[in-house]
Amino acid sequence: MITRSEYNAHQLSVLEGLEAVRKRPGMYIGSTDSRGLMHCLWEIIDNSVDEALGGYCQEIIITLHPDGSVEVEDDGRGIPVDKEPRTGLSGVEVVFTKLHAGGKFGGGSYSASGGLHGVGASVVNALSARLDVQVTRASKVHQMSFKRGKPGRFADKGRPKADASFTPFEGMDHPLEIVGKAKRGLTGTRVRYWADEQIFTPDAQFSLEELQGRARQTAFLVPGLRIVIRDNRTHRPNPELQAEEVFHYDGGITEFVEHLTHQSSVTDVWRIEGSGNFTERVPVLTEDGQATMEDVQRTCEVDIALQWNIGYDTVVRPFVNIIATPKGGTHVAGFEAALLRTFRKVVESNARRLKVGNDKLEKDDVLAGLTAVLTVRLAEPQFEGQTKEVLGTSAVRQIVSRVVEKQLTALLTSSKRNEKAQANALLEKVVAEMKSRISARTHKENQRRKNALETSTLPAKLADCRSEDIAQSELFIVEGDSALGTAKMARSSDFQALLPIRGKILNVQKATLSDMLNNAECAALIQVIGAGSGRSFQLEAARYGKVILMTDADVDGAHIRTLLLTLFFRYMRPMLDAGRVYAAVPPLHRVDIINPGARSNEAVYTYTEQELHELLTRLEAEGRRYKEPIQRYKGLGEMDADQLAETTMDPRYRTLRRVSVADAERAEEIFELLMGSHVAPRKEFIISGADALEREQIDA
Structure with a gap:
């Protein structure tokens, strides 16, 4: 007999506050392995970088501690410590316990930022066994601690531990402790947290190499920002990397492109800059907390550094408000479309000189050998998902496309001697890529592996x-x-x-x-x-x-x-x-060892001068004689067929x-x-x- 389980309102679950994050962490950080662990760290670092983008932060220090915790410290303005009027909680507690809360929702604190959904710090807090935050503002050092997202006090003095005795705050009174004084004018935020072992897989660990790579690219994208990474772990996964590394660049994305390019260049690093305005319909919060839809005027700033080299590999690093978008988005789509459209127009106008006939350029022809850093900055960009890997703001495509097409056309048709020479070399390279692609396609269609009768x-x-x-x-x-x-x-x-x-x-x-x-x-x-x-x-x-x-x-x-x-x-x-x-x-040498009596002589080959010296020393010690002079092979042609087979070609004896x-x-x-x-x-x-x-x- 089949019984049907009851399904009514009692079976529905309502997750309050940060419970949803702990129940479904993958929805917020992608996974619970090393990738998710690193994503949590990016969320905290990005908050500090947003302060640098606003011009309020000059240094960020990231420390990996021996106990598995990680600390991020900056000299920005510090998280607000006063009371937030709607909740009655301190700004620190709001940031670390309330989803979709922060200063990046159009309140005027940030004109452009990477952390945009207001869940970054609170998600990290929810997935941490312990999180301590210290804020320096108004000549005071404020502190608050959390255990798996709940505020309270740990019973440890001086040496914080994740498993220390914890007392949660009762009721609604969650005090922000003052633990010290600071010099006048000194501000900043320090966050230290221990990832929760109940959430993350046992093999999840911080990657110093990935952390250094991210810090390097951030330092390129924010000229003048100093980022220090210290790995104080006892057992470092990669001892070859330095325990402390400082990243500080003043050249911006032009220097970034030079860093990424390892081959001979066809062009100099070209810089394309511009901006465009668009109207976006967004919900705006009124004073009573209600959301109304309004048309808001936005500005999108475009800054691109690009260079072509003689190779065919393509390296395009896209960023939105310095947040990497490895899976692209509307800014990359606009960039690539503008490249192809511009090159097609210029090549068509020079078709006779370049001998292109009726063939058409494809995107791969243009992208071959390109190294580019593409950055756009705008307020409240729309990303696809919390991991922010794809930009979804549709208006950005047209703005990027328009800026690139206008300025790239000017570079490719410039009458200045240097730019004209580079443009001609680049057009010839792109056309050569097209011809190579067409030739390869024809070859693939017509060629098959030849057997012994078809080698003609x-x-x-x-x-x-x-x-x-x-x-x-x-x-x-x-x-x-x-x-x-x-x-x-x-x-x-x-x-x-x-x-x-x-x-x-x-x-x-x-x-x-x-x-x-x-x-x-x-x-x-x-x-x-x-x-x-x-x-x-x-x-x-x-x-x-x-x-x-x-x-x-x-x-x-x-x-x-x-x-x-x-x-x-x-x-x-x-x-x-x-x-x-x-x-x-x-081999380099052949030594013919003379054997006594009727035994035939023995031929021994050596492959280095040291090996020859060791052989001769051993023969002298054993009292054995060898023919003089020792044969030194300067070329393969000096060997006969048997010697070449025995030493170099026969799989049974050779060394490869x-x-x-x-x-x-x-x-x-x-x-x-x-x-x-x-x-x-x-x-x-x-x-x-x-x-x-x-x-x-x-x-x-």
């Missing part, structure tokens, strides 16, 4: 393998035709392919995309791997499971290997990310060094320093190392 469409110098098993196949990139001849006899043609290159390929670090595609060696390598290049690269289409760089063990070989790594890093990076690029490790992304990044840094467009860092490097160089070492 591949470069003639490629010695392909017979296997169609991509996971087992290997492509050796060898230096020169002399090494190719020996390698052909040393390889296993079933699964090992060979592609020779003529000396040193193009330095793609300072070459344009079109220069790279027009270079015979680079184009052949990209064609042989068969997965495209740049944004169009598709890892699953690569024809070989491993790509092995096999160059001579000398300075020129290291140079060629660095050039190849730079090409892979800039245009075929997924191969590096997947760990499918290797460097062969050929897998190239990581960090290796490739280092290679790119070296090329940017030694062969990039900027002369000053190279000159400084040469001068700093001049004393350490001996004249005899110069190969002249």
